[in-house]
Amino acid sequence: MKYLIIGALGFALSGCASIEGAQAQQGSNSYTLPALPYAYDALEGAIDAQTMEIHHGRHHQGYVNNLNAALAENAQLAATPLEALLANAGQLPAAIRNNGGGHYNHSLFWRLMAPVGQGGEPSAALQEAIVRDFGSMDAFKAAFNRAATGQFGSGWAWLVVADGALRITSTPNQDNPLMDVAPTQGAPLLAIDVWEHAYYLKYQNRRADYLTAWWSVVNWNEVNRLYEAAR
Ligand code: MN
Numbered sequence: 001m002k003y004l005i006i007g008a009l010g011f012a013l014s015g016c017a018s019i020e021g022a023q024a025q026q027g028s029n030s031y032t033l034p035a036l037p038y039a040y041d042a043l044e045g046a047i048d049a050q051t052m053e054i055h056h057g058r059h060h061q062g063y064v065n066n067l068n069a070a071l072a073e074n075a076q077l078a079a080t081p082l083e084a085l086l087a088n089a090g091q092l093p094a095a096i097r098n099n100g101g102g103h104y105n106h107s108l109f110w111r112l113m114a115p116v117g118q119g120g121e122p123s124a125a126l127q128e129a130i131v132r133d134f135g136s137m138d139a140f141k142a143a144f145n146r147a148a149t150g151q152f153g154s155g156w157a158w159l160v161v162a163d164g165a166l167r168i169t170s171t172p173n174q175d176n177p178l179m180d181v182a183p184t185q186g187a188p189l190l191a192i193d194v195w196e197h198a199y200y201l202k203y204q205n206r207r208a209d210y211l212t213a214w215w216s217v218v219n220w221n222e223v224n225r226l227y228e229a230a231r
Pocket of ligand 1: 055059106193195197198
């Protein structure tokens with residue numbers, strides 16, 4: 001029965017953000033660290049190279065390694081696509097929920113950023129939806145920043161599509177809006193990591209300053225693509 005439930009959820013989520021880099025390689029049960037789509041120093045100004053190198057090479061690699069180790073101990077789950085696993089997070093072993101979420105979230109996060117000037121702009125369709133659901137682009141950014149600064153401790157802030165509407169939410173730890181345990185579920189369009197490991201070397205405790213700078217490296221081209229896939 002559990003397989004049927006997971007399979008159905010996987011099918012239901014097939015229109016959601018598919019994180020190619022987060023998928024297990026075909027024919028293999030092991031996940032791999034996706035390459036960054038830019039150099040470690042490409043986001044300097046918003047995120048320093050040392051933070052990127054540690055964040056990608058150690059933190060994200062750690063989630064991948066720990067996810068593979070946890071799946072080796074739960075072989076009945078190893079063939080289930082990651083999105084389908086996460087949709088059933090409430091019943092997962094904690095190590096798979098945390099590290100599977102960590103792998104999914106970071107694989108998405110890297111692609112949601114681009115060097116300053118290379119991320120494009122929100123599409124006309126996305127801007128229209130933002131104005132419709134938040135009033136203005138400035139109001140949207142303010143609400144997103146509030147979710148990110150208001151997330152107590154480690155976690156993420158998100159823009160998602162849920163039932164055709166844009167919504168902002170936040171999650172603790174490595175939870176995400178694909179999870180059945182998330183307060184707001186939907187297809188992620190934009191996400192920011194507000195764990196201290198994402199910003200502490202450059203910003204120390206100044207999470208708000210990290211947020212302000214981060215908007216300059218948002219990859220709107222990818223956000224637009226995810227919106228078109230999810231709307
Ligand atoms: Mn992180």
